[in-house]
Amino acid sequence: MSNIHGSLGELHALDALAAGRTTVHRLHPLAKLCSALIFILAVVSFGRYDFLPLTPYLFYPFILMALAEIPYGILLKRVLVALPFCLFAGLSNVFFDRETAFTLGSVTISYGVLSLLTILLKMYLSVMAALLLVATTPFVELTAQLRRLRVPMQFVTVFEMTYRYAGVLLLETRSMGMAYALRSGGKRALEMRHMGSFVGGLLLRGFDRAERIHAAMRCRGYSLRTVPRAPRPLRGADVWALAAIVTASAVLRFVRLF
Amino acid sequence: MHMADALLSPAVGLAMDAVAVAAVGVSAAKIKKDDLNEKKIPIMGIAGALVFAGQMINFSIPATGSSGHIGGGILLSGLLGGFPAFLSIAAVLVIQCLFFADGGLLALGCNIFNMGVVPCLILYPLLFRPLLKGGVTAKRLSVASVASAVIGLEIGAFCVVLETLFSGITELPFSTFAALMLPIHLAIGLVEGLVTAAILVFVHKMRPEIIGASLAGQKLAAAVPVRKVAVVLVALTLVGGGALSLAASGSPDGLEWAIGNAFNRDDPEAGLGQFEENAALSSVAEGAAGVQENTAFLPGYAFASDGENPAGTAVSGIVGAAITFALACAAGLIISKVKRRKNAEASA
Known part of the structure; x- marks a missing residue:
């Protein structure tokens, strides 16, 4: 039970990060929610051997992390949580799918290895998108946005x-x-x-x-029917950020660089 | 048992998300009708929090030396009733996904179905409650808990297998995957069932009214809605599945792309042409059959055996990807550095 202190810290670590005041933090929660969802959809819709076309998507987590001033360690530790099951499913591909995809000098890369790498990259990208959403959006704002979406x-x-x-x-x-x-x-x-x-x-x-x-x-006057605070309107910056992420995701999905 | 985004196809993920949204909507509507609405919600919150705390409590499993922790669907159903328990479990899964990266955002629908809908909305009304029909005793409570937990976990694990296979990301054959998942979860379910039984029996001994109320509350609500939920779920799955398979067959993407790619990585469209020539398919129907046949043992005839040496293109692709990776890293680093300097200036 010694790890309780650790998990308490973990529970609130992201919320603490969300209290920042960077450009990313100031974006409208709706814009961040939509862009995370569309980004994940785009990433997941790639085929099982599409490791190379997926690499440009790395710009999203790297740039967002830098802009939001979020330390790598905290998020990386959580990414590892998702690892075992993906690794298991991916490793099975290595054994069942031994057809050679291509050779690099004397090293042959099989389709199984290619699909394992693709699964791991997809895992990293999708997990980071979700984590970056909570790490830059205070919990209160997130739930207020959910209410406005009529959840x-x-x-x-x-x-x-x-x-x-x-x-x-x-x-x-x-x-x-x-x-x-x-x-x-x-x-x-x-x-x-x-x-x-x-x-x-x-x-x-x-x-x-x-x-x-x-x-x-x-x-003290709390009720389920308490009227939530007036929502902050979508500003120009929010719309631009959302449009940029959606366009980039879509373009990279349909126009292949590699 | 948490599924990750990386192992799901968008079609399966979105279809299951739709199912989960419907289940949450129906459950919320059910609770709203209940007069105890306001008072029950904090209880539901604390029950969800208990699932978290419970995961931190390691207990030793007798005679094995290993330790396990509790899951919760049947436990919460026994304490709160099916619909409130479902909402609590769904909340727990959303938090696990967002704050602990346990299960993905797109995969939430699958996880909510496997670990929420299955135990709370299917097994609780169909198995747990009927087993307690003759009145609540410690023995009946134990039997109901163990049976529901084991069967619930097995069904959930089986759903994981199905969802993964329908997504087509892994090569694991169906039988192997099922043979791996089901026995493991049989053992986990047994332990979870015993723990659930122990907790429910204790709560029943101390405060019989809690479990009585959850059973009674369910009784008032159970007449029509369970069937309604089932109908909604089935309809949504059919609509989702149908629409998505239509989309899949209509678009030149996905499957055909993969085949084209396998034949000619430079130019998938030409590759697709080659494939069709190779297969010498005359009719559309035969073409579809050919596609299916070929995807089954698809992975790449072309490359290594092909004389035209695609290794060159592979290398250029890899170099391109490496450059992309480096650029993304550099972009991140530069932004961080500029920001740090700016912050330092601001504070100085």
């Missing part, structure tokens, strides 16, 4: 509260875990037979806490 408020509110309570419950878990470890002679992991009462206890405490917090919020 059911029940869902958006649950989404917000899950995010907020995750930190609270992680802290609670940490103190319960420490108490358990101290009383059980320093066991590292929970025993299976204590799982029910441990998580159940955590849950009941959490329920009570949620009710108290909700009551307190209601006392």
Whole structure:
């Protein structure tokens, strides 16, 4: 349970980055959401051996990261999370698809290797697009935008509260875990037979806490029907940025450089 | 079990996204009708947060020395009822996708279906609740939890296999993939079922009204809507699949491109011509059959065996890609450097 502190930090790391004030941060959330989605669609629509035509798409994460002043390390660590499953699926291609694609000097590159590389590149690009969206858009703005897009408020509110309570419950878990470890002679992991009462206890405490917090919020005028802040209109810069990304994605999709 | 964007085709991804959107819409509408709406939402939030916290709790699995963690669909359904549980799980999956890169943005639909719709909207009403019909006891609760968790995870894993295969990104044969995924998730499901059972039994012992209310709430709502959800889901899948396959057959992109490319990387259109000549296809129908036949063992007749040596073009392509990569890096570095200098000047 020692990693709880780490995951608490991880949970809020992106939100902290989103508090920046760069050009990218100032773009309208709708523009950022749309461009991320269209970028991912364009990337994913490439064929399985299209490693080379995909490389120009690297400009998107590299330029955005630089413009938004986001350190590489934080995002790279998360990209690795998506790695195992993609690697597994990609490696299987290496074994099943041994036809030679081309030779470079004495090295033969098979179609399997080519498709593995393509999968990994697609993974990097799509994951980065999603991460860059949250790393440059504050959580509050993101959910406000979802509301304006008429996503059911029940869902958006649950989404917000899950995010907020995750930190609270992680802290609670940490103190319960420490108490358990101290009383059980320093066991590292929970025993299976204590799982029910441990998580159940955590849950009941959490329920009570949620009710108290909700009551307190209601006392201060919170309601599901609270009118959200007036939306910021789309500015010229937002439209230009969106148009540039969409055009670039589309052009690179249909006009092949390599 | 989280699927990534890189393993999905846009058609499969978008079709499943449509299904997920419909499921979220229907569930939100169901909850809205419920009078407890306002009070229930914070509870749903904390339940979603529990899934996170739960993933941090390692427990030792007896006699194996390994450790596992909990997933949650059936657990939340037992605590909240199917529709609210589904919304919580969907929220958790969106957060995992956005903040932890666990599952992609396009793949959200697939993940929400495999881990949300399957346990909360299919297994909970069809298996979990019927098993508890005769009244809630610890034994029945345990049986229902284990059975639902195992079957839910198996169906979910099978959906992962199907979605991956329909996307056509990996070469893994169907049987091999299924034979890998299903046994692993049988074991995971068993552990998850036992943990779910333990938690639900504990909560039932301490606060029987929580589980009673979730079952009762579901009972009020379950009459028509489950069928409606199913109809909507099936319709959306059919429409999505149909429209997309039409688009696929109509466009000269995708499949034909791949074939053309395999024959002649320089000029795919000429390659496609070569392919058609080679195949000596007279009718359209035969052509389609030929395309299918050839894609099955498609990967490149041309290159290595072909005398016209495409290695040269491959090299130029690779050099071009390397230059692109270098340029992208350079662009990033230059912007960073300029910004850093500017920031330093501003603060000085």
